[in-house]
Structures are given as structure tokens and as C-alpha cells.
Amino acid sequence: xENRIIEKQNMDVFVNNLINSDAEVVGAKRKDGKxxxxxxxxxxxxxxxxxxxxYPPKSYLLPPKETLIKFELGEELEAEPVVEAERVILFGxxxxxxxxxxxxDVAFSGTNPDINxxxxxxxxxIIGIDCLNPxxxxxxxxxxxxxxxxxxxxxxxxxxxxxxxxxxxxxGEELLGKYAVTREATQSELVQxxxxxxxxxxxxxxxxxxxxxxxxxxLDKSWDSPVFxxxxxxxxxxxxxxxxxPTCFCFDVQDDIALNxxxxxxxxxxxxxxxxxxxxxxxxxxxxxxxxxxxxxxxYRKGKYLWERYGKLGCVGCGRCxxxxxxxxxxxxxxxxxxxxxxxxxx
Ligand code: SF4
Ligand code: SF4
Numbered sequence: 001x002e003n004r005i006i007e008k009q010n011m012d013v014f015v016n017n018l019i020n021s022d023a024e025v026v027g028a029k030r031k032d033g034k035x036x037x038x039x040x041x042x043x044x045x046x047x048x049x050x051x052x053x054x055y056p057p058k059s060y061l062l063p064p065k066e067t068l069i070k071f072e073l074g075e076e077l078e079a080e081p082v083v084e085a086e087r088v089i090l091f092g093x094x095x096x097x098x099x100x101x102x103x104x105d106v107a108f109s110g111t112n113p114d115i116n117x118x119x120x121x122x123x124x125x126i127i128g129i130d131c132l133n134p135x136x137x138x139x140x141x142x143x144x145x146x147x148x149x150x151x152x153x154x155x156x157x158x159x160x161x162x163x164x165x166x167x168x169x170x171x172g173e174e175l176l177g178k179y180a181v182t183r184e185a186t187q188s189e190l191v192q193x194x195x196x197x198x199x200x201x202x203x204x205x206x207x208x209x210x211x212x213x214x215x216x217x218x219l220d221k222s223w224d225s226p227v228f229x230x231x232x233x234x235x236x237x238x239x240x241x242x243x244x245x246p247t248c249f250c251f252d253v254q255d256d257i258a259l260n261x262x263x264x265x266x267x268x269x270x271x272x273x274x275x276x277x278x279x280x281x282x283x284x285x286x287x288x289x290x291x292x293x294x295x296x297x298x299x300y301r302k303g304k305y306l307w308e309r310y311g312k313l314g315c316v317g318c319g320r321c322x323x324x325x326x327x328x329x330x331x332x333x334x335x336x337x338x339x340x341x342x343x344x345x346x347x
Contacts, residue, residue: 001149001166001167001168002166002167002173003164003165003166003167003185003189003190003193004164004165004167004176004182004183004184004185005162005163005164005165005182005183005184005185005186005189006156006162006163006165006180006181006182007161007162007181008161008162008163010180010181011043011048011163012043012044013043013180013181014043014179014180014181015027015040015043015046015091016042016043017178017179017180018089018091018175018179019040019041019042019043021179022087023087023088023089023125024039024086024087024088024089025039025040025088025089025091026038026039026040026057026060026088026089026090026091027040027045027046027047027048027090027091027092028046028047028048028050028053028092029045029046029047030047031054034053034054035047035050035051035052035053035054036053036054036055037053037055037056037057037059037060037090040091046091046092047092048092048129048156048158049132049133049158050092050133051131051133051134051135051138052094052135052137052138052318052319052320052323054244054320055244055320056097056100056244056245056246056318056320057090057093057097057101057246058097058100058101058104058246058249060088060090060120060124061101061104061117061120061121061124062104062108062117062120062249062251062270064269064270065267065268065269065270066082066084066116066267066268066269067082067265067266067267068081068082068116068253068265068266068267068268069081069082069265069266070082070263070264070265071263071264071265071266072262072263072264073257073261073262073263073264074262081115082265083115083116083119084116084119084120085119085120085122085123086120086123087123087124087125088120088123088124088125089124089125089127089175090124090125090126090127091127092127092128092129092156093126093127093128093129093152094128094129094130094131094318095128095130095131095140095145095146095147095148095155096131096138096140096143096145096146096246096316096317096318097246097316097318098126098128098148098150098151098152099145099148099151099312099316100246100247100316100318101126101151101246102150102151102312103247103306103310103312103314103316104117104247104249105121106310106312107249107306107310108121108249125153125171125172125175126151126152126153126154127152127153127154127155127156127172127175128148128151128152128154128155128156129155129156129157129158129163130147130155130156130157130158130193130196130197130200131146131200132157132158132196132199132200132203133200133203134146134200134203134204134205134319135318135319135323136205136206136319137205137206137319137320137322137323137331138204138206138317138318138319139204139206139207139208139317139319139331139333140204140316140317140318141201141204141207141317142204142206142207142208142212142317142333143208143212143313143315143316143317144212145316145317146197146200146201146204147197150168151168152166152168152169152172153167153168153169153171153172153175154166154167154168154172154175154176155168157193157196157197158196159189159192159193159196160192162189164185164189164190164192164193165180165182165185206317206319206322206331206333206334207333208333208336208337209336209337209340209341210336210337210340212313215303215304215307215313215336216303216304216307216308218303218336218339218340218343219299219300219303219304219339220304221343222339222342222343223296225339225342227335227338227339227342228292228293228295228296228299228335229292231295231329231335231338232290232291232292232294232295232296232329233291233292234327234328234329235274235291235294235295235327235329236326236327237274237275237276237291237294238274238326239272239274239275240321240324240325240326240330241272241274241298241321241324241325241330242272242273242274242275242298242321243270243272243324244320244321244323244324245318245320245321246316246318246320247302247306247314247315247316248270248272248314250270250271250272250273250278251268251269251270251271252268252269252270252271253266253267253268254266254267254268254269273288273294273297273298273301274294274295274298276289276294278294279294295329299332299335299336301314302314302315302332303315303332303336315332317333319331322334
């Protein structure tokens, strides 16, 4: 992988050149003392040293609500698919969010390729940046998601006076050549990048007490654990943990018909397994009617089900769920560690 250097004084020029191109540039901006991804109007709005954005950049690939089909009712039904995709550059995405996007890519391109997702994805460029100041709730170091060698077009690492830029795709290379002032990286600068990454790994405050590969087996043995009931007793079923999660991709599909009963649209919007009516089906049956079964399902989805289906865990350890949960029970790391301790005492 080729590596270049952008001096810090040249970064604003690069960002502003991108803003003035044909793409919408999105990056982390300060918001009420926190950070949120949003459209950039100027390079000065961009934060590259943030710890965690409130929401992941997922909404630029899978909007919270989107129309899938518009239809007209008459003697014959006329239906038109709606596929909207704009060119977007996600600037400054942390490795764990890139890993989450890799999971979404697999999930939406499987046996039933999702044309809406894939059309957007084809127009999204990802410029990553290593997270050197992890959030106190993050545990990416335990999941191998604190750094990444894949999933980006460009990857930046802050080494003090400059950024090392790893080139991950021909599109990334083209952007650099067209819009940035760069020079070749020296061996010593690449060593500095490794040192910065190592230092960041040592800053994580939360860690799994087992290896990530052991999670499916741990969960296999933990179905009847009292831990799920104990923790879920505090659950408000608010759904915040799943709405902020970069790897959650469940949605509900509904039809809306105009008052004239002639036009309508089919849309989808985010849904989440921690919400009471998520597993409610016609006839009134709810397959997960209590918070314990919903809580357990979420943990299995994170640590077992998606691993078995896609070979990737359903959690990248970003810590957003733990940050969002008023009941302070949402961190998968905390539940997995409690289950591990329970097993240790049991075995
Ligand atoms: S489950 Fe929590 S820690 Fe894991 S990816 Fe989702 S929000 Fe992040
Ligand atoms: S675990 Fe926390 S964030 Fe998730 S639904 Fe329950 S109370 Fe809400």
C-alpha cells in the first residue's frame, strides 16, 4: 500500500478543494460539546481529533427513512422503484466505523442485493482517520477494529506536524493527485505512524476478558444465564442502543396511501430489536414480548448470530450504545465479561 504525507498546513486546502468538487463532503463537527457527522461548508468545521461521533456515518448509506417505491392505484397498479444516490465523501471516519460499513456491505449484497444501499455505497468515498483518543466506553482494541487495512479509499494518521496517508484505492489516489499537496512518506514517518497506533491501543479503558473468537461459544453456553434478566430489569426499551449502533441495520417496510386513495409510496425506516413491537406480527403475537428476551437477542446478534452468518461480529466496540443508554446496561463488553465470569465460576 502506498503512503504519502500531507503537511497539516495543507489539510484545509485539501478539504476545501473536495468541498468545491461535485461531491457532498461529510465529516465530524462539534455539536453541544460532542461530535456529529454533518455536511461541511468549510474545512474549519471539520474535527479530525474527535473521540466518537454521536451517530455513525451509516445514515449516508442507509437513511433513517427512505422511499423505495412510488405507486399509482387505478384499474392497473403502476409502480416505480425509487433509487436515490448522491456522491458523498465521508471524511475522517474511524476504523471501527469502517469495519461496520464492511459488515453492512456484506449484509446488503448477499442473496438479495439491496439496490438502494448498493447504489449509495457505489457513490460513497471513505477517507478514514486513525482514532488516537478513544472514547472511555470503546473497546475496539479487543475486537481488532481499532485499526484497519481495508475498507477505505484513503486512511490518515496524525503524526504531529503532518498526516500519513495510506492509499487504499485508485479513487483515493486520484483524489490526492487532483486535490491535495502531498509528498512521499519517509521510513521514519511510517515508524511514527505505528508508534501512534500502538499508543492509542494502550488508551482503551474497556476490554473483553476473552478473545473475540470465543464469543459465539460463550453465548452458546449462556442461553439460560440469569445475567440477561438481571440487566434487562433496568431496560427502558427506548431503543437508543440500537439506533446509535453502526452495525445495526434492521428496518421496517410500510405503505403510505394518499387521502385521494390514488397515489402512494412504500418506504422503509430504521427499526430496532430493543423496541417493544419489533417482533410483533399480524394476529398480535409478539415473539420477544419482554425486555429480557429482547436484551438477550441483542447480545446474541452482536456476539454470535452475525458471526455465524457473515463471519463478522455484529459489534465493532465503538461504545456508542453504552454512551447512549440511560440505564447503563447496553455495553456488550460488560455483558460478555459478566457471562464469562459466570462460566468461569460454573466450569
Ligand atoms: S453494540 Fe454498541 S459498542 Fe457494539 S458496535 Fe453497536 S453501538 Fe458500538
Ligand atoms: S439497553 Fe439501554 S439504550 Fe437499549 S433499550 Fe434498554 S435502556 Fe434503552
